Structures are given as structure tokens and as C-alpha cells.
Amino acid sequence: MNVSRVDVGSDKGSMGTNFVSTELSCLFCQEQARERTSSEEGRIIYEDELFVASHRLDESELSYLGLILIRTKRHVNDLGELSDAEAEGLGRLIQRVGKALKVTTGAAWTYCYSFLEGVRHVHVFVTARYPNVPKEYVRLDIAKWPAAPMGREKEVSELSSRIRTMLREEN
Numbered sequence: 001m002n003v004s005r006v007d008v009g010s011d012k013g014s015m016g017t018n019f020v021s022t023e024l025s026c027l028f029c030q031e032q033a034r035e036r037t038s039s040e041e042g043r044i045i046y047e048d049e050l051f052v053a054s055h056r057l058d059e060s061e062l063s064y065l066g067l068i069l070i071r072t073k074r075h076v077n078d079l080g081e082l083s084d085a086e087a088e089g090l091g092r093l094i095q096r097v098g099k100a101l102k103v104t105t106g107a108a109w110t111y112c113y114s115f116l117e118g119v120r121h122v123h124v125f126v127t128a129r130y131p132n133v134p135k136e137y138v139r140l141d142i143a144k145w146p147a148a149p150m151g152r153e154k155e156v157s158e159l160s161s162r163i164r165t166m167l168r169e170e171n
């Protein structure tokens with residue numbers, strides 16, 4: 001006998017270009033709702049009422065030193081949906097994080113990018129662009145550069161602490 005079934009696959013098409021996520025389905029919002037681990041806490045470099053910024057850690061292998069993720073606290077699907085305060089604050093925060101990354105890592109300059117393909121919640125990556133990176137490793141392949149400064153949780157946490165201190169002292 002046929003019974004009507006819930007088509008769990010019916011949402012698959014929504015991962016296309018018009019996919020809009022909600023707080024309930026959003027990885028960042030879920031992370032924000034739960035308590036942070038001490039490892040996560042150690043990688044927070046900045047936090048205020050609008051944003052949280054943290055150093056990324058790849059727990060399974062070495063992490064690129066100088067990869068910061070800035071994200072809005074509010075669930076926002078697109079840059080165009082930022083409030084004026086968020087938009088202004090984001091610009092200022094990118095500038096401050098960029099400056100702190102240069103001072104703490106010796107980066108020549110910083111990258112800044114946002115695709116919103118993985119998580120549709122506004123976030124921006126600010127990355128240390130070290131001097132002398134060979135051409136084949138620039139842009140999104142920068143962490144594949146064999147000579148790139150890499151570290152485990154201890155080094156990531158130490159760098160995060162230096163960036164956090166610098167951002168705090170600026171205020």
C-alpha cells in the first residue's frame with residue numbers, strides 16, 4: 001500500500017543561486033547559540049554587539065597562520081542586507097584586522113574576500129598575504145604554498161592573542 005511520504009529531497013534545488021538560509025538552518029547561528037569551547041574562545045580576536053572575528057583553525061591538519069573570519073552576529077544573507085551600522089562597522093573592522101595582521105605576522109598586505117557559498121550568513125575572510133609568495137600560490141591557493149607559515153592550535157592561539165591585544169590597545 002502506498003503511503004504519502006515526505007519528500008526530503010525536495011529542498012535540494014534550493015542550494016542554487018537563490019538559496020536563502022534562515023537562522024535555524026545556519027551553521028554560524030547555531031555556533032553562536034551554543035557555548036564556545038576554550039579552543040574557540042582562544043581564537044576570538046574581536047567581539048562587539050555586531051560582529052565576532054576569529055582566527056580559523058583546521059583541527060585535522062596544520063592551519064595557515066593569519067586567516068581571520070569576521071562575521072555578523074545577526075543572521076544576514078547578503079552584503080546588501082546589512083544595516084548601515086553593520087556596513088560601516090564591517091569596513092572599519094576589516095581595516096583594523098588588516099592592520100593588526102600586518103603587524104603581528106609580517107604580512108606584506110592582506111586579502112579580503114567573501115563568497116557566501118558555504119554559509120549564507122555574511123562573513124568576510126581577511127588573510128595575511130606574506131611577502132615572496134610564488135605566483136602559482138597567490139589568491140585562493142595561498143595556504144598551499146609549501147613555505148607558508150603554518151601552525152597547530154598552540155601557534156594559532158598565540159597569534160590570536162597577539163592580534164586581540166593589539167586590537168584592544170587601539171581602542
Ligand SMILES: [Zn+2]
Pocket residue numbers: 022023026027028029030074075076120121
Ligand atoms: Zn546565520
